[in-house]
Amino acid sequence: MSDQRAEARKKIQLLKNLPTLPGMIEQISRAVDSKRFTVADIGNLISRDQVLSAKVLKLANSAFFGFSRKVGSLTQALMLLGFDVVKGLILTSSVFDMMKDRDQGLWEHSMGVATASSLIAQQVDLPDAEEASLAGLLHDLGKVVLRAQMTEDMQSIVELVEVEGMSIRQAEHEVLGFDHSHIGMWLAESWKLPEELMDPIRWHHQPEGARKAPLLTAVVHLADIMVRGYGHGDGGDPWVPELDRGALRLLNLTPQKLERVVDGICEKLVNSGADMPPH
Numbered sequence: 503m504s505d506q507r508a509e510a511r512k513k514i515q516l517l518k519n520l521p522t523l524p525g526m527i528e529q530i531s532r533a534v535d536s537k538r539f540t541v542a543d544i545g546n547l548i549s550r551d552q553v554l555s556a557k558v559l560k561l562a563n564s565a566f567f568g569f570s571r572k573v574g575s576l577t578q579a580l581m582l583l584g585f586d587v588v589k590g591l592i593l594t595s596s597v598f599d600m601m602k603d604r605d606q607g608l609w610e611h612s613m614g615v616a617t618a619s620s621l622i623a624q625q626v627d628l629p630d631a632e633e634a635s636l637a638g639l640l641h642d643l644g645k646v647v648l649r650a651q652m653t654e655d656m657q658s659i660v661e662l663v664e665v666e667g668m669s670i671r672q673a674e675h676e677v678l679g680f681d682h683s684h685i686g687m688w689l690a691e692s693w694k695l696p697e698e699l700m701d702p703i704r705w706h707h708q709p710e711g712a713r714k715a716p717l718l719t720a721v722v723h724l725a726d727i728m729v730r731g732y733g734h735g736d737g738g739d740p741w742v743p744e745l746d747r748g749a750l751r752l753l754n755l756t757p758q759k760l761e762r763v764v765d766g767i768c769e770k771l772v773n774s775g776a777d778m779p780p781h
């Protein structure tokens with residue numbers, strides 16, 4: 503790693519207002535690992551934090567998950583969504599708390615990629631669609647940090663996109679010497695997220711770099727491109743990122759499977775208002 507990057511990484515991991523992994527998550531993780539706790543116990547743990555519980559329930563009830571009946575309790579949310587997703591919701595809500603209303607577009611983009619990732623995961627040999635959804639939700643974590651914490655750099659980046667017509671990643675490299683995928687990974691490292699989640703955060707634009715979770719990374723890579731292609735939300739520039747052929751080969755989607763994904767995206771994102779923010 504170059505000196506410049508090493509320095510930036512340190513800076514990002516030390517950012518004062520960066521959300522640290524909420525203490526709650528650590529407590530819950532320990533409870534889950536110990537296997538002595540029931541789902542209800544974990545629900546009770548979360549419900550001690552009222553703001554957090556309200557956010558989890560609001561998200562669980564958003565059109566994003568598409569449950570036909572209302573999710574009324576945290577226990578129910580945990581059972582329906584699984585622990586990983588609830589953990590992701592807690593993390594995500596703390597990330598998105600950093601965002602103001604002006605970042606609604608990025609939120610919509612992230613929710614869209616989460617939905618598309620889960621749809622693609624169901625068509626390839628990826629048993630855990632929940633994990634795919636979480637990876638999709640968090641893939642552009644670095645952009646959140648850039649927008650919320652590195653506003654001056656972000657201004658220069660936006661200028662390059664708008665005036666020079668650069669892609670957001672090109673502009674990030676021009677201004678910073680690295681891009682949002684590095685920033686996301688550095689934050690994920692300091693949060694000690696599982697490596698399976700780090701791969702799509704770091705490699706969603708260069709899926710050939712993924713070592714631990716190449717299939718999941720390919721899923722998020724394609725989901726990102728499809729959501730950008732449909733013009734859902736705001737990824738930061740008007741361009742659709744380039745599709746990596748190796749990732750497409752790895753996914754091995756038949757025309758029928760691809761059609762199911764496209765149908766799902768049209769149904770959930772294009773034709774419905776499934777992009778409500780959790781405010």
Ligand SMILES: [Fe+2]
Pocket residue numbers: 641642682706707
């Ligand atoms: Fe990205």
Ligand SMILES: [Fe+2]
Pocket residue numbers: 611615641642726737
């Ligand atoms: Fe993205």
